[in-house]
Amino acid sequence: GEDVEQSLFLSVREGDSSVINCTYTDSSSTYLYWYKQEPGAGLQLLTYIFSNMDMKQDQRLTVLLNKKDKHLSLRIADTQTGDSAIYFCAEKRLDDYKLSFGAGTTVTVRA
Amino acid sequence: DVKVTQSSRYLVKRTGEKVFLECVQDMDHENMFWYRQDPGLGLRLIYFSYDVKMKEKGDIPEGYSVSREKKERFSLILESASTNQTSMYLCASTTGLAGGREQFFGPGTRLTVL
Numbered sequence: 001g002e003d004v005e006q007s008l009f010l011s012v013r014e015g016d017s018s019v020i021n022c023t024y025t026d027s028s029s030t031y032l033y034w035y036k037q038e039p040g041a042g043l044q045l046l047t048y049i050f051s052n053m054d055m056k057q058d059q060r061l062t063v064l065l066n067k068k069d070k071h072l073s074l075r076i077a078d079t080q081t082g083d084s085a086i087y088f089c090a091e092k093r094l095d096d097y098k099l100s101f102g103a104g105t106t107v108t109v110r111a
Numbered sequence: 112d113v114k115v116t117q118s119s120r121y122l123v124k125r126t127g128e129k130v131f132l133e134c135v136q137d138m139d140h141e142n143m144f145w146y147r148q149d150p151g152l153g154l155r156l157i158y159f160s161y162d163v164k165m166k167e168k169g170d171i172p173e174g175y176s177v178s179r180e181k182k183e184r185f186s187l188i189l190e191s192a193s194t195n196q197t198s199m200y201l202c203a204s205t206t207g208l209a210g211g212r213e214q215f216f217g218p219g220t221r222l223t224v225l
Contacts, residue, residue, distance in 0.1 A: 004153075008151065031212060033213075035216075040218075040219075041218055041219070042115070042201055042216035042217050042218045042219050043154075043201065043203075043214075043216040044216070045213045045214075045215075048212065048213070088153060088154065097142060097144075097159055097161060097167070098156055098159070098169070099154075099156075099214060101146075101153040101154040101155075102153050103151050103152055103153040104153050
């Protein structure tokens, strides 16, 4: 199956930028996603990017995709305490129902 | 507003019991999914369904079965619960061919098997 890998933990100071990294192995991935899970809640889609794009920006969120290295990153500008959560990277092929998720990165924002 | 609901937030069962986890979506989505979430492992797909009465095995179907008798409802069944099925279970739905784009998730059911 497809492998999606992320680092497990990230600690960041309030007001700084956070960068969460993800690597994937399936070169035929078409959609790449970032989901956020707050404590005790389900997953909420933050943003996604098509594999023919290099970058996508949405307010404080910037997604960068390096297709050659199969590397995806999520940058959160001006990180706030409400950004403390688990962030999941996921990928999906156009012709498949399945999402393949990484293990999730727990982001802790400290004052 | 899009909504996926799950019948219980927390559930405690004993080894050997039959367990039903229910999921309902109100978006008329064709596709529904059951995942389990474990620390350090992320989400792993148990089963999915792309139409009423249709089901496909995911990556970890052993010990589970599913039922989709109506479009809006997708049930996960543990025929004989075991302690290694203690986990967070998440249901999701989406529309479109080949699974669409965004999957919408329910709040999860935290199941403990004693």
